[in-house]
Amino acid sequence: MPNPPFELTADDLDAMAVGAWILGTGGGGDPYFSLLEARQHLADGRRARVIDPLALPDDALVACVGQMGAPLVKQERLVDGPVLASTIPMMEAHLGRRFDAVMLWEIGGNNGFQAVLAGMLLDLPVVDCDAMGRAFPQADMTTFAICDLPAYPWTMVDLRRNRIIFAEAEDWAWMERMTRRMCTVLGSSAATCKAPRTGAEVKSSTCLHTLSQALRIGRTVIAAREAHEDAVDALVTAERGKILFRGKITDVMRRTTEGWLRGTIEIEGLDADQASRMRIAFQNEFVVAWRDDQVCATVPDLICLIDSSSGDAIGTETVRYGQRVTVVALRAPSILTSEKGLRHVGPRAFGYDLDFHSVFGEYVA
């Protein structure tokens, strides 16, 4: 695994898609459409340059882009790199300053690719870090919010040329509220350039090297699959994760509310878990898992639903009756499991009156 700087090859894009989808913990949307678009840009001679966040000058200006909305909507509206990239010059015009690089908002799912697409289209280097280390549904669930960095300004664009600048916000929760409302008005899908960051802020207040992590996970799964080995076991071993449950999906309940996809899935156990059931609640991403009505895992531990045979992630918008799945827990970055972090991304931040007990046993009060 090379350290940045490096350029993403076509194979890297494939691996990143697999890894980012797993880190999406059910949300963030299937990166497949972005992968298709990125492949086209690469074939057209555009470059995806990845740089190390630790090598950024403190005064560098870094754009942070992401797609917002319900993953289900992306299944129909797909993605559009040029629309996403257009949020960056809009922000530059607002600030009166040019960006030096672009970083990922969230590595998980489709959003992991948005910075890569923008970087390819605008010829900006992509910084190997993100603000979540996974995927989360809300802007106040980022390392930026945890570290009390300014929440504004944001630019927002939809595919119809509706363009909005959120000049200021009281805090991250307000920025989330205002942008979410607007996103719903725009059809539960909008492209955004979030509050710009300096090089110093990127170094101190992000999840570092998560793009590399997605690449590594993707390569592990693809290699296991090609060697006809168990891809889920390979993933769990390589990432020091934990298998929580194996079974078959018996019910999926979904509803799109306030621009999110919410609901629950039910899994009937197979093999060693034959006598048990698992229920997992989601808000875009998987939030809490209950095994036979006992809490088994919660955010911010990564609760990943994996296709038992292929090792591919399954999203909350594509999970369906009859699928055979393995529920895997992966470790969250320590910034999320800190006391301050849990206030933003612990179970209570999602409305569940539960303490966080990591499945990895590292309880953080």
Next chain:
Amino acid sequence: MMRIGIDVGGTNTDAVLIHEGTVHRAVKCPTTADVTGGILLALQELLRVAAVSTSRIGTVMIGTTHFTNAVVQRRDVARVAAVRIGLPAAATLPPFVDWPADLRDMVRGPVHMIRGGYEVDGRPLVPFDRCAMRDAARQIAESGVAAAAVCAVFSPLNPDLEQEAGDILRQECPGIAVTLSHELGRIGLLARENVTLLNASLVGMARATVAAFRTAIAQAGITAPLFITQNDGTVASAEEAAAFPVRSFASGPTNSLRGAAFLSGLEDALVVDVGGTTADIGGLVRGFPREANNVVQVGGVRTLFRMPDLLSIGLGGGTLCDPENPSRIGPRSVGFRLTEQALVFGGSQLTCTDIAVAAGLIELGDRGRVSNLSPAFIQAALARMHAMLADSVDRMKTDARSVPLVAVGGGAFLVPEHLPGVAEVVRVPHAGVANALGAAIAQVSGEVDQIFTESSREAAMASAQQQAEAKAIRAGARADSLKLVEMEDIPLAYLPGNALRVRARVVGDIQASAGVRADDPAS
């Protein structure tokens, strides 16, 4: 009444006659290039050996890999006009974007992307550009393509734009075959569009094929209705099958798996179906094919079908063996020319069937014509075949436990008595015609797709299931065999009263007594 099940494979056409749930007679004939000839031959042979009158045949059920083979082998696919209603969304990913280049070059006709479509909450994305739609239809008419595929953003929520586009196309392009995406797929624009494009490219061929089936049955003197088996082990009328050939894509392996379950009496097992060209390995779970989990590729095209989870390798009775190197086997096959081209049948090609005859695994043709093969060569070739099978069987297992393996198909003799990880290789009577038998025992289904308002999700789903069950029973299903195979609900936030669209699909075995007439003497 008796039922005939026919499997039209790439190499052989098999036919079975079943009566009161047991196999009465079975025959195997070579598939002919014109399809009709092979079916006619198989039917005539079946009626002759069974010595029954055509008036006692209640139904004919045909399963065929014809449509999927057309895509896989890149033949008989027609050029298609693609109409996507959804701009300004998804402009960077046009129709055919993720198709393999060779198939795309054969199928891609005029591509029109038009403004329109819906939001997730039912509002229009942008106003539907009807003028552009009419212009597109006129250009499609000028292009002369015979089929069109229409896919609109969020059409599974509201199909009206697709229906309107279909009407415009039929007005401007008389005789064009139009496939609308909401009839075939669920949420997921690209995969649904791919399925729609594939279907449109096969409609012409499907109509001709189904017509050939009808001709063969009529020429055999049978007047019973014709049904075509579908991906999920149920049947559709011939008209419906001709309009939606993609729904029959996976019927071959489905039939083979269901036939194997019926013949072996096993509910949970792996099944290997060795045909002339490939060995297909699948799993039985409670008597039904184990389904593939996610995206299924058909000929390299990404689709969202429910398909049996299947591993196909190039190993069959007609698979070629390198005479210089016994460990080089396949993937090329002589296919339905086995009986002309294999050594034991007087031909000049060394096939896996020749190796099996030389090894004494089966008696076929003239064994003297393979007597020059050295025992070392034969052993090496068999070892290679067994290794190919062992590897594939292992890949299809879901856990480390040993499982029974049911060996069916005309080339089942290539499966050894012992394979690693296999508890027992199960051989069954009529193993050579498991596919045709699977077709003959195909099930009937009942489906409901309805919007419920002012009722709880549980009540709406229960009601949909009950209605689907009632439909299946009316279609001839046995009440105690009904099984829910699909259940999906989509909340329709744009309608008042907690509107919920619920789709339920139930399948069941055909009632043994269904269709039996009073004057039908038991045999």
